[in-house]
Amino acid sequence: MSAPYITISAEPSGSVSAKGASDDLSATFLKHAGFQQIEDWYGRRHRLATTTPQAERVAIASHAAEMLRAARYSVDLDPDLDTSRSTSPANPLGPYTAGAEVLRLTDQIRAAENGAGLAQAVDHLLHPEHGVLERLREALETAGEQITDLDDEAYALADRFGFAAEFVSAAQSELVGAGRELHRVNDSRQDHAGAQTQSPAPPDARSAALATSPAAERAKASSALGTPSPEGGTAVGAPQVASPRTR
Numbered sequence: 081m082s083a084p085y086i087t088i089s090a091e092p093s094g095s096v097s098a099k100g101a102s103d104d105l106s107a108t109f110l111k112h113a114g115f116q117q118i119e120d121w122y123g124r125r126h127r128l129a130t131t132t133p134q135a136e137r138v139a140i141a142s143h144a145a146e147m148l149r150a151a152r153y154s155v156d157l158d159p160d161l162d163t164s165r166s167t168s169p170a171n172p173l174g175p176y177t178a179g180a181e182v183l184r185l186t187d188q189i190r191a192a193e194n195g196a197g198l199a200q201a202v203d204h205l206l207h208p209e210h211g212v213l214e215r216l217r218e219a220l221e222t223a224g225e226q227i228t229d230l231d232d233e234a235y236a237l238a239d240r241f242g243f244a245a246e247f248v249s250a251a252q253s254e255l256v257g258a259g260r261e262l263h264r265v266n267d268s269r270q271d272h273a274g275a276q277t278q279s280p281a282p283p284d285a286r287s288a289a290l291a292t293s294p295a296a297e298r299a300k301a302s303s304a305l306g307t308p309s310p311e312g313g314t315a316v317g318a319p320q321v322a323s324p325r326t327r
Contacts, residue, residue, distance in 0.1 A: 196263055
């Protein structure tokens with residue numbers, strides 16, 4: 081005969097419950113771990129108070145699961161209550177695995193060396209079906225719907241999740257086509273640098289004003305030699321001294 085199946089999960093109220101087994105052995109393990117036993121018209125159940133600190137909830141739930149599994153019970157433990165998924169270099173955010181994946185994606189974006197690499201990393205954010213933004217929009221929308229299903233009086237809270245989903249959708253619309261443009265980011269910069277290398281820079285106005293024309297250079301040389309310049313100007317020579325007249 082197979083052992084009973086026990087589920088240990090976090091509830092929306094903030095409590096932790098263990099359900100699925102009503103035998104004395106599993107009850108002993110759960111009470112030893114720190115759960116409180118409740119027996120009412122729902123049957124035998126075990127819970128942790130809502131005031132139990134999060135770290136203590138995880139420790140109690142994980143310890144209970146270890147004991148039950150050692151006794152060959154099948155245990156479904158909520159990932160948020162599993163110490164084996166606690167913070168480590170490979171899993172820096174502990175149970176928040178989705179956030180850890182986005183953090184790794186952020187590192188990839190930061191490490192991109194060109195437009196193509198950047199576009200490849202950002203595609204994980206912007207892909208219309210499987211990207212992070214689409215999954216986030218869907219999750220927020222689903223959370224709002226689930227709130228309504230659980231409590232139709234909590235419509236204001238459900239609407240807040242719906243509005244948040246619409247904001248994400250607006251961000252998706254704003255970034256449509258951005259992936260194609262990212263491919264050209266590095267190319268446009270290289271083209272600009274190449275144009276600067278191949279095209280000589282025009283002389284500035286001050287350099288042009290200080291430049292001496294060839295005609296002015298020739299006139300200066302002619303004046304120094306006492307000969308007419310090719311431009312038709314007459315050079316003024318030095319005055320000649322008259323020689324003594326012979327008788």
